[in-house]
Amino acid sequence: xxxxxxxSRPLVAGLTAATLLTAAGCSGADTAATGxxxxxxxxxxxxxxxxxxxxxxxxxxxxLEDEPDSLxxxxxxxxxxxxxxxxxxxxxxxxxxxxxxxxxxxxxxxxPDDKTLVLTVRDxxxxxxxxxxxADDVLWSLKRHxxxxxxxxxxxxxxxxxxxxxxxxxxxxxxxxxxxxxxxLAGDAGIxxxxxxxxxxxxxxxxxxxxxxxxxxxxxxxxxxxxxITIERYGKYWGDKPLTRQVVFRWxxxxxxxxxxxxxxxxxxxxxSPNTASALRSTKGLDQHYxxxxxxxxxxxxxxxxxxxxxxxxALSLALxxxxxxxxxxxxxxxxxxxxxxSGAWGYEKAEFAAAQEKLxxxxxxxxxxxxxxxxxxxxxxxxAPSDPIxxxxxxxxGRTVVANAVRSALQRVGLKGQIKTVPTAQFEEFxxxxxxxxxxxxxxxxxxxxxxxxxxxxxNGLSDSANNWVGFKDATYDxxxxxxxxxxxxxxxxxxxxxxxxxxxxxxxxxxVAQVPSALVIxxxxxxxxxxxxxxxxxxxxGLGAKKG
Amino acid sequence: MLASRLLRRLAGLVATLFAASFVxxxxxxxxxxxxxxxxxxxxxxxTPERLAQVRSQYHLDEPLVVQYGRWLWDCVHFDLGRSxxxxxxxxxLITSRFPTTLQLVVxxxxxxxxxxxxxxxxxxxxxxxxxxxxxxxxxxxAASVPSFVAAIAxxxxxxxxxxxxPVTGSGEGFTGTLxxxxxxALSLALxxxxxxSRVTRQxxxxxxxxxxxxxxxxxxxxxxxxxxxxxxRNALGPxxxxxxxxxxxxxxxxxxxxxxxxxxxxxxLLVGAINTHDFPVAQAVLLLMVTGYIVVTTLVDVVHPLxxxxxxxxxx
Numbered sequence: 001x002x003x004x005x006x007x008s009r010p011l012v013a014g015l016t017a018a019t020l021l022t023a024a025g026c027s028g029a030d031t032a033a034t035g036x037x038x039x040x041x042x043x044x045x046x047x048x049x050x051x052x053x054x055x056x057x058x059x060x061x062x063x064l065e066d067e068p069d070s071l072x073x074x075x076x077x078x079x080x081x082x083x084x085x086x087x088x089x090x091x092x093x094x095x096x097x098x099x100x101x102x103x104x105x106x107x108x109x110x111x112p113d114d115k116t117l118v119l120t121v122r123d124x125x126x127x128x129x130x131x132x133x134x135a136d137d138v139l140w141s142l143k144r145h146x147x148x149x150x151x152x153x154x155x156x157x158x159x160x161x162x163x164x165x166x167x168x169x170x171x172x173x174x175x176x177x178x179x180x181x182x183x184x185l186a187g188d189a190g191i192x193x194x195x196x197x198x199x200x201x202x203x204x205x206x207x208x209x210x211x212x213x214x215x216x217x218x219x220x221x222x223x224x225x226x227x228x229i230t231i232e233r234y235g236k237y238w239g240d241k242p243l244t245r246q247v248v249f250r251w252x253x254x255x256x257x258x259x260x261x262x263x264x265x266x267x268x269x270x271x272x273s274p275n276t277a278s279a280l281r282s283t284k285g286l287d288q289h290y291x292x293x294x295x296x297x298x299x300x301x302x303x304x305x306x307x308x309x310x311x312x313x314x315a316l317s318l319a320l321x322x323x324x325x326x327x328x329x330x331x332x333x334x335x336x337x338x339x340x341x342x343s344g345a346w347g348y349e350k351a352e353f354a355a356a357q358e359k360l361x362x363x364x365x366x367x368x369x370x371x372x373x374x375x376x377x378x379x380x381x382x383x384x385a386p387s388d389p390i391x392x393x394x395x396x397x398x399g400r401t402v403v404a405n406a407v408r409s410a411l412q413r414v415g416l417k418g419q420i421k422t423v424p425t426a427q428f429e430e431f432x433x434x435x436x437x438x439x440x441x442x443x444x445x446x447x448x449x450x451x452x453x454x455x456x457x458x459x460x461n462g463l464s465d466s467a468n469n470w471v472g473f474k475d476a477t478y479d480x481x482x483x484x485x486x487x488x489x490x491x492x493x494x495x496x497x498x499x500x501x502x503x504x505x506x507x508x509x510x511x512x513x514v515a516q517v518p519s520a521l522v523i524x525x526x527x528x529x530x531x532x533x534x535x536x537x538x539x540x541x542x543x544g545l546g547a548k549k550g
Numbered sequence: 551m552l553a554s555r556l557l558r559r560l561a562g563l564v565a566t567l568f569a570a571s572f573v574x575x576x577x578x579x580x581x582x583x584x585x586x587x588x589x590x591x592x593x594x595x596x597t598p599e600r601l602a603q604v605r606s607q608y609h610l611d612e613p614l615v616v617q618y619g620r621w622l623w624d625c626v627h628f629d630l631g632r633s634x635x636x637x638x639x640x641x642x643l644i645t646s647r648f649p650t651t652l653q654l655v656v657x658x659x660x661x662x663x664x665x666x667x668x669x670x671x672x673x674x675x676x677x678x679x680x681x682x683x684x685x686x687x688x689x690x691x692a693a694s695v696p697s698f699v700a701a702i703a704x705x706x707x708x709x710x711x712x713x714x715x716p717v718t719g720s721g722e723g724f725t726g727t728l729x730x731x732x733x734x735a736l737s738l739a740l741x742x743x744x745x746x747s748r749v750t751r752q753x754x755x756x757x758x759x760x761x762x763x764x765x766x767x768x769x770x771x772x773x774x775x776x777x778x779x780x781x782x783r784n785a786l787g788p789x790x791x792x793x794x795x796x797x798x799x800x801x802x803x804x805x806x807x808x809x810x811x812x813x814x815x816x817x818x819l820l821v822g823a824i825n826t827h828d829f830p831v832a833q834a835v836l837l838l839m840v841t842g843y844i845v846v847t848t849l850v851d852v853v854h855p856l857x858x859x860x861x862x863x864x865x866x
Contacts, residue, residue, distance in 0.1 A: 204638075207639075225638065225646035256812030259705055259706075259709060259812075260718040260719075265716055425825070426582055426826075
């Protein structure tokens, strides 16, 4: 049961333009870093929400970094599609701006025992075609999500049966207790579709010209392929009425996106790439808000060369200048971080997780001190310095290039040799999937995010049989504790276990944490209301959007 | 006579398209990167089993020739397939984006024809004066600026700083489209200006040196008429040919400008398709571009003899 999702968007978007415009070094990303003044990463203030809106708004122009592939998140789930659809479609649970989850279209949820979840379907909810949302729709939707061909199928790995057990009641039984299941129901695995509409649309469901089959505060008004997507306030919405009547989505990448916001052609965007936000810092007429997200920059070592030895990995972690990376690679809009998941993953027991993260800063300092370097050199001496240079795999995007160079100089500082291997972006993604593709590299300059606000959604990557455990880390206690945590429904107890496995993961250097990447909301200074946290992917953010003044 | 010529043309067109489609298919196929990686979903899904399943689902595990054959078979049945990336029909994707690119190219063509031919005529008429030098110098400068540099400069000056023109999107309605596409069309047209003005200038100089122009001049025909009726008319052949070729080339060259201005046209569709190994879309778009090129050049070929009777006689 894996729970990670890629942030392929920021990268691929950056890349498209980069491949085109880089020839002369004119990509938007490049101008971005020099555009505004760099933020001070250490002082970056993360808040989950923005000031509540007071006034009505007839229309907001919103930018995406790319056109959604599809508006059927079961067959093709991308960030761009989620940013739109999260205002249109509702889920059984709802992720809140503070990254906690609560029952939503499931009005109530009960767990008579650890292996049973009973959902009561909310009454009085209508789909956008006016028909009533029923338990049959819920069950049908869950079964569609669970279909092995669908994106969310892996979330249902523990499910034994799903049945309608009452007029408004669905009972789900598990093979083993599943702590992350209700969190998945706050994500795409919990969307409730209108069975009739989805079936009628068939293969074309989710393509331009089709309806939305959902029940959210906004209804899909139209998708002009290649041009725009429009959503409009749904008059008969069961919850609070949004202040903004209509949101029109268009898409642009890199400099085109930055220019559209600069000239006021667009009212806002959730900037997936920190460099976009950086380019727009201190632009007149625009506000920026940063919020917690699960995204992070990481180094993913392989078992091939020098980094096979955990001591060398620890040495690299100690010698890495994370503040330098944040400043010169990302305009200060990422934060040096000592765990491989961002703080947005702390959907419960926040204080405990924060304290644990701080404790780990000793092994992953923001800026290495003389002591850190001495300790790192000792570790290298212990392990015996590898003779071959350590090959750092990256693509040519600005941020990654900076990280790759920082890794090389960190290696130099501890007396090791680094060598950077740059591949085209189309090939870069293969590093993640194909052991043959990464056969020539010792460490990958990577990024990662998880879709559920629970660190345990990440740490299964360190299991000894995980496809993402490239260094071959094997620890029976680790495996046992991860499995135990995944089936511990009690938040406090699970947090305790999570903090334990997190320390083991970081100490072993399965992956080396570099920085957390906050989510960034760039918005006209006349507007406010949407959350700033990563919840914008799963929470109806446009429902809170409105004018600052009433 | 005409029918058989048209038939030969058509056969040639089909043969060219057939050859081009195979070359394109093979090239897209050979590009680095594995389409299954993009098709599989998130990174956590990238297990060997899942990738193998995706490959077989999209027939990516079959030999190149079989895949090509499959595509060709569907294609002659007017089915361009479904996009890998978008679940939408390829034909729908193209129909919704092609008008934008076409408008952009037509607008750019109008700009470079009017400005380029105008400048060329001016230079030819005022030959060896400072005007001539200014035109040659100015257009050379314009041509040496790559279109993406021009795009960035135009955006930052007229879009961001002065705010005269919108910086993204393709606009709605006639005036809206005109307003939105002015800067992109201008950046596309700039490079063509030098070529067209140079060709115009040279063609007119050649025409001016012919005997009948001397004769007309000697018999007292006003200079204005000489330029219009004798010189320009005779010079039109090479000018139109060149305009056609440049326009045809533009159909394939809007990629960079579309990206810089955030216009969702055929060019940006192609880039996205290539980056994500969306074979059906890349194949269809490239073929459309090749077809566009062939059609425009054929049209120029057909129009040429109508303008210049000498060409018709030579061919007959």
